[in-house]
Amino acid sequence: MSVLALLRDRFAIACHRAFGLPRNYDPAIAAAKDPKFGDYQCNAALGLAKSLQRPPRTVAQNIIDHVDLGDCCDLPELAGPGFINVRLRGDFVAQQIQQMLRDDRLGLPMTQSPQRVIVDFSSPNIAKEMHVGHLRSTIIGDCLARVLAYLGHDVLRLNHVGDWGTQFGMLITYLREACPEALVHSNALELGDLVAFYRAAKQRFDEDDTFRDTARLAVVDLQTGEAIARRAWTLLCEQSRREFEKIYTLLDISLIERGESFYNPYLSAVVDDLTASGLLQQDGGAACVFLEGFTNKDGNPLPLIIQKSDGGYNYATTDLAAIRYRTTQDRADRILYVTDMGQSGHFAQVFQVARRAGWVPEGVELTHVPFGLVLGEDGKKFKTRSGDTVPLKVLLDEAIARAEKDLRDRNPEAATDFIHPTAQVIGIAAVKYADLSQNRTSNYLFSYDKMLSLQGNTAPYLLYAYVRICGIGRKGGIDLETQTLQPDQLQYFSLREPAELVLAKHLIQWGETIEAVAIELLPNRLCQYLFELSQKFNQFFEQCPVLQAEEPGRSHRLALCQATARTLKLGLGLLGIPTVAKM
RNA sequence: GGGGCUGUGGCUCAGUUGGAUAGAGCAAGUGCCUCCUAAGCACUAGGUCGGCGGUUCAAGUCCGCCCAGUCCCGCCA
Numbered sequence: 001m002s003v004l005a006l007l008r009d010r011f012a013i014a015c016h017r018a019f020g021l022p023r024n025y026d027p028a029i030a031a032a033k034d035p036k037f038g039d040y041q042c043n044a045a046l047g048l049a050k051s052l053q054r055p056p057r058t059v060a061q062n063i064i065d066h067v068d069l070g071d072c073c074d075l076p077e078l079a080g081p082g083f084i085n086v087r088l089r090g091d092f093v094a095q096q097i098q099q100m101l102r103d104d105r106l107g108l109p110m111t112q113s114p115q116r117v118i119v120d121f122s123s124p125n126i127a128k129e130m131h132v133g134h135l136r137s138t139i140i141g142d143c144l145a146r147v148l149a150y151l152g153h154d155v156l157r158l159n160h161v162g163d164w165g166t167q168f169g170m171l172i173t174y175l176r177e178a179c180p181e182a183l184v185h186s187n188a189l190e191l192g193d194l195v196a197f198y199r200a201a202k203q204r205f206d207e208d209d210t211f212r213d214t215a216r217l218a219v220v221d222l223q224t225g226e227a228i229a230r231r232a233w234t235l236l237c238e239q240s241r242r243e244f245e246k247i248y249t250l251l252d253i254s255l256i257e258r259g260e261s262f263y264n265p266y267l268s269a270v271v272d273d274l275t276a277s278g279l280l281q282q283d284g285g286a287a288c289v290f291l292e293g294f295t296n297k298d299g300n301p302l303p304l305i306i307q308k309s310d311g312g313y314n315y316a317t318t319d320l321a322a323i324r325y326r327t328t329q330d331r332a333d334r335i336l337y338v339t340d341m342g343q344s345g346h347f348a349q350v351f352q353v354a355r356r357a358g359w360v361p362e363g364v365e366l367t368h369v370p371f372g373l374v375l376g377e378d379g380k381k382f383k384t385r386s387g388d389t390v391p392l393k394v395l396l397d398e399a400i401a402r403a404e405k406d407l408r409d410r411n412p413e414a415a416t417d418f419i420h421p422t423a424q425v426i427g428i429a430a431v432k433y434a435d436l437s438q439n440r441t442s443n444y445l446f447s448y449d450k451m452l453s454l455q456g457n458t459a460p461y462l463l464y465a466y467v468r469i470c471g472i473g474r475k476g477g478i479d480l481e482t483q484t485l486q487p488d489q490l491q492y493f494s495l496r497e498p499a500e501l502v503l504a505k506h507l508i509q510w511g512e513t514i515e516a517v518a519i520e521l522l523p524n525r526l527c528q529y530l531f532e533l534s535q536k537f538n539q540f541f542e543q544c545p546v547l548q549a550e551e552p553g554r555s556h557r558l559a560l561c562q563a564t565a566r567t568l569k570l571g572l573g574l575l576g577i578p579t580v581a582k583m
Numbered sequence: 584g585g586g587g588c589u590g591u592g593g594c595u596c597a598g599u600u601g602g603a604u605a606g607a608g609c610a611a612g613u614g615c616c617u618c619c620u621a622a623g624c625a626c627u628a629g630g631u632c633g634g635c636g637g638u639u640c641a642a643g644u645c646c647g648c649c650c651a652g653u654c655c656c657g658c659c660a
Contacts, residue, residue: 028600043602046640056640080603081640125660162660260660286658296656297584308658315660344587345655372588373654410622438596441588443653445595454622456608457596464622472619516599528597531607542615542624583622
């Protein structure tokens, strides 16, 4: 049980005893914002004062009189208008650290109520290059999937790739003229060529009516399963998939590809069932569901188009079919869609129709997990100087190259077989961490210089804290990763130095932090925790020599090092970032 | 026209359920390597939380209006 949960429980009991409130009353426990207010505070009295018709300080005193914290805290203090400040006792903290060290999970239990969770993320488009927008979805989605799986949920990671629709008719039609080999051989084209063809095809589609009609016919061919079109489509997908795999390997992301085309066989049933339930209406030749709470320019209900006037389906149809498949076949309890903020309207609409159609079983949660745009250092959409989107491969290689240069400057003697893999870890870590460390809902300013900076809230700073601990282990001949400290060495475990206690108190907040990330779906909370952990470790490192300390203090400090190292490694791991022993 | 999101030191951002004197990092300035990696640590300076009103014992946080930026709004995804 986390310290937060423990205190919540104790204060709920106190409120029950003092005022007859329910046992599960939420006593408003929060981590103290300032160390001078202790470690945690109970703010229940301020809220209760009104309903109890008593002054808040009296209420607070009443709670203090009834709370039982003898095993874990000093006497609670009444402060200000009615705050109750609580300070953890050193021996209690030490005992919690020992518990962490005895447990592979650092004291964080698996969830009592595991769910089947689908995380729908990354989702690049076939025949297009992955760009920074996919990077955010990929990194954030992967992190959330890792955290939920770690807590014991059954996570299905789905890559809902854009492998179907109008763009293929367009592309196939164009390639028939421009590069027919690409429709027959799987390795005729590089993805870069494909992207260029796509762009040209799009231009023709927008400008040339005849081309547009031919392209639409090609889509119909594809949808009816016509052999030549189908083969061309398969080849295009294969060529793209090879490129995607390179990126996923580099980023250490695992995903199950289940693109839009997968739901093709289920689309007509969506239309049939919506017709049967009376939700579907014909309007201007298209089959639509009119939405509640969405209006168009004239104030009339906005339609969600399920079937186009040409008989084709669109992405709303696919998403509805996917919801049905995921709730019935995959038996999902929770579905997370990690896509950019711009799609929030679309998901609100699709979710509404799915609910009204009765396709979302009781207790199943559909959540759009939105994120903001990636901006360049000029504050505008991230592009090259010439205005092109930056391919992800280029961006990642650049980060690695910069990390490598830095590493060589600092370690001129080092061998390439050290520099190369280390630079790769640091470069990728920097990109991932820069993204994850910001609240995902806001736009994010992409800057190589900032993410690779050696100071501040960056991946290199955290990695360095870990490296320092490894250094202590090396120097002392102690393998902190595997060698657990003997219980008798910890028997009189005590934390005398302020820096020891500050570090230890932060370490024991690990569990409540991860639980908060899983509820709020905000990886930046985990980043914040790890950054503060690294800061507190560095302060401890400055103030408290470990190896030269006398026993039993030496063992106690080694225990703190071990707990910090394991927490950093596990925490970074949940962000999708590996550690290094030297840098 | 409707809707979403954003607005917090020079810059980039945190800010949990409404709680005490709004926090970091960068940049700037000053110290600290005989010592486990100085990619570090300590200290200084910097704020009308876009504006106005409201709710509340208490508002950066909730509500209303306004301003600025940005994204979305029937047959693209």
